Amino acid sequence: MIALVDVNNFYVSCQRVFEPHLVGKPVVVLSNNDGCIISRSAEAKALGIPMAAPWHQLSQFARAHGVIAYSSNYALYADMSQRVMQVLARFSPQQEVYSIDECFLGLHGVLSDHTELGLLLKQTVWRWTGLPICVGIAPTKTLAKLANHIAKQRPEFAGVCEWEKLPVQQRQQFMATMDVGEVWGIGRKLSVRLKQDGIHTVADLAASPAEQLRQRYGVVLQRIVAELNGCACLELEEVTPDKQQILCSRSFGQPIFSEQQLAEAISTYLARAAEKLRQQNSLAGAVGIFIRTNPFRPNEPQYRQQMVLPLTQPSNDTLKLTRIALRMLARLYRSGFAYAKAGVMLTQLQPKTAIQGHLFLQTADPIKRAELNATLDAINRRWGRGAIGLACAGNKKPAWAMNQQHLSPYWTTRWPDIPVALAK
Amino acid sequence: MASFLSGPWAAQASPVSYELPFIGSVSAGFPSPAADWSEERVDLNLRYISHPEATFYFTVSGDSMVSVNPERSIPDGALLIVDRALAAQHNDIVVAIVDNDFTVKRLFQRQQRLALLAENPAYAPIILGDEQELVIWGVVRAWIVEAR
Numbered sequence: 001m002i003a004l005v006d007v008n009n010f011y012v013s014c015q016r017v018f019e020p021h022l023v024g025k026p027v028v029v030l031s032n033n034d035g036c037i038i039s040r041s042a043e044a045k046a047l048g049i050p051m052a053a054p055w056h057q058l059s060q061f062a063r064a065h066g067v068i069a070y071s072s073n074y075a076l077y078a079d080m081s082q083r084v085m086q087v088l089a090r091f092s093p094q095q096e097v098y099s100i101d102e103c104f105l106g107l108h109g110v111l112s113d114h115t116e117l118g119l120l121l122k123q124t125v126w127r128w129t130g131l132p133i134c135v136g137i138a139p140t141k142t143l144a145k146l147a148n149h150i151a152k153q154r155p156e157f158a159g160v161c162e163w164e165k166l167p168v169q170q171r172q173q174f175m176a177t178m179d180v181g182e183v184w185g186i187g188r189k190l191s192v193r194l195k196q197d198g199i200h201t202v203a204d205l206a207a208s209p210a211e212q213l214r215q216r217y218g219v220v221l222q223r224i225v226a227e228l229n230g231c232a233c234l235e236l237e238e239v240t241p242d243k244q245q246i247l248c249s250r251s252f253g254q255p256i257f258s259e260q261q262l263a264e265a266i267s268t269y270l271a272r273a274a275e276k277l278r279q280q281n282s283l284a285g286a287v288g289i290f291i292r293t294n295p296f297r298p299n300e301p302q303y304r305q306q307m308v309l310p311l312t313q314p315s316n317d318t319l320k321l322t323r324i325a326l327r328m329l330a331r332l333y334r335s336g337f338a339y340a341k342a343g344v345m346l347t348q349l350q351p352k353t354a355i356q357g358h359l360f361l362q363t364a365d366p367i368k369r370a371e372l373n374a375t376l377d378a379i380n381r382r383w384g385r386g387a388i389g390l391a392c393a394g395n396k397k398p399a400w401a402m403n404q405q406h407l408s409p410y411w412t413t414r415w416p417d418i419p420v421a422l423a424k
Numbered sequence: 425m426a427s428f429l430s431g432p433w434a435a436q437a438s439p440v441s442y443e444l445p446f447i448g449s450v451s452a453g454f455p456s457p458a459a460d461w462s463e464e465r466v467d468l469n470l471r472y473i474s475h476p477e478a479t480f481y482f483t484v485s486g487d488s489m490v491s492v493n494p495e496r497s498i499p500d501g502a503l504l505i506v507d508r509a510l511a512a513q514h515n516d517i518v519v520a521i522v523d524n525d526f527t528v529k530r531l532f533q534r535q536q537r538l539a540l541l542a543e544n545p546a547y548a549p550i551i552l553g554d555e556q557e558l559v560i561w562g563v564v565r566a567w568i569v570e571a572r
Contacts, residue, residue, distance in 0.1 A: 020521045020524050020525075020526075020559070020561075021524035082477075083477040083478070086476070086477045087477045087478075127478075127508060127509065128475065128478035128509050129478065129508070130508065130561075411480075418480075418481045419480075419482050419483075419526060420482065420485045420526065421482040421484055421519045422526060422528070423484050423485065423487060423488040423489040423498065423500065423528050423529075424485070424488055424527075
């Protein structure tokens with residue numbers, strides 16, 4: 001048996017943990033640069049606010065209805081996600097973290113009454129983290145997803161749906177009324193094709209002859225159908241592979257034109273990426289950067305370019321990596337374009353312990369450099385990100401910084417931002 | 425009907441372990457005679473954080489928890505270690521939600537009566553009436569006052 005657990009309206013729910021006054025109110029969270037709506041509370045959904053709606057088109061409507069908007073606070077969401085995943089991991093030795101707000105749990109040999117277990121999961125996550133979850137339980141991953149969907153849609157399940165416990169008639173009824181596009185792994189394009197072939201509902205799909213599907217759509221769809229019929233084809237992937245690369249990229253709050261400003265952005269992202277690199281005790285074997293204009297403005301001149309440079313000696317030194325990145329930028333930069341996004345990539349990662357000494361290439365005192373970098377990290381941890389950095393990253397809030405007009409504090413990851421308890 | 429509590433209760437689960445530095449690496453010399461005797465270092469996390477997933481920090485603002493009894497006194501600016509996994513009991517110090525704010529108070533619970541008490545006599549207790557729900561956000565496990 002497999003459980004699929006996910007947090008309801010994850011980003012909005014994270015905000016609510018630290019702002020009790022949001023409970024019962026329509027709340028939305030916006031994407032980077034406050035662009036689109038990426039999470040909605042039940043109350044916001046009830047107002048008819050669609051997912052992915054551009055915020056600037058909605059802000060008037062939102063004001064009229066008292067909708068509260070937040071910029072995305074990924075530091076908070078990442079921390080709350082870890083907490084949820086760790087709580088869930090206490091209940092099963094097999095866990096596949098599937099995304100920031102959902103995971104599969106293997107229930108083999110775990111408590112016999114699975115619905116009861118689902119309710120215990122729900123209670124525990126709620127009490128320990130303040131986040132509401134739904135649980136779907138079934139013999140296959142695809143059915144567990146389906147059961148989770150039912151648990152979410154239908155309040156009578158109290159957030160936990162065990163597929164096998166439903167009467168056969170009810171299962172058939174669910175499948176017959178559910179759109180084929182709701183099935184895990186079936187994207188929009190595929191669902192259009194399926195409907196052209198007369199497969200409209202989950203029941204239609206489950207009843208389709210396997211061999212025919214394989215020939216027409218390939219083996220992946222054949223497996224999905226087998227899973228819908230209770231035959232497990234997809235294993236739990238418990239081990240997440242080591243991070244092979246660290247990417248740090250952002251869209252700018254407004255377009256930038258000069259190489260100087262691009263250099264600031266690249267240096268800022270690189271400092272962040274290098275910090276992550278040191279956090280996981282790795283060295284980078286290569287550095288890459290990219291810059292590009294906004295492809296959604298086809299009337300403006302377009303330019304995009306990227307470059308990756310292998311290092312003679314793997315490094316985690318912010319100073320050294322920055323110098324290389326800025327040299328690459330000088331090569332890639334062309335004037336006369338409105339740059340919309342840039343990014344930095346550290347790849348060919350290897351554990352720090354596996355470093356090969358290089359006879360001729362020792363940089364300036366490596367121990368002092370390591371101390372310097374460790375000090376940078378310590379200061380930024382203590383005083384908040386960006387408290388200290390290289391001058392080439394700029395020293396004031398740049399024009400290209402993300403628009404985050406509705407950003408909440410980093411309640412769980414920064415000392416100056418921790419919440420206040422009144423003693424009044 | 426009596427007033428009732430909602431908010432964190434203990435769940436059954438086993439403790440998780442903290443990652444600790446690996447003691448004793450492979451080396452070519454004579455093995456350290458102390459290696460057999462090494463123990464885990466005393467660790468504030470292990471002592472005060474039983475449920476890392478459920479532990480959060482708050483800063484105290486105000487003097488309603490300042491007491492003449494130094495053991496019970498929580499000064500303005502103190503750092504609270506709050507564990508949501510603990511079940512709130514009578515006499516616990518809790519972070520509760522009062523009028524949509526986080527408030528730190530001592531929980532009084534006797535014969536179905538609930539109240540939130542201040543340590544400082546200048547502040548009146550908050551007594552919950554029938555049908556009134558008290559949301560406990562978390563239980564204060566310890567607090568830290570920085571000396572410098």
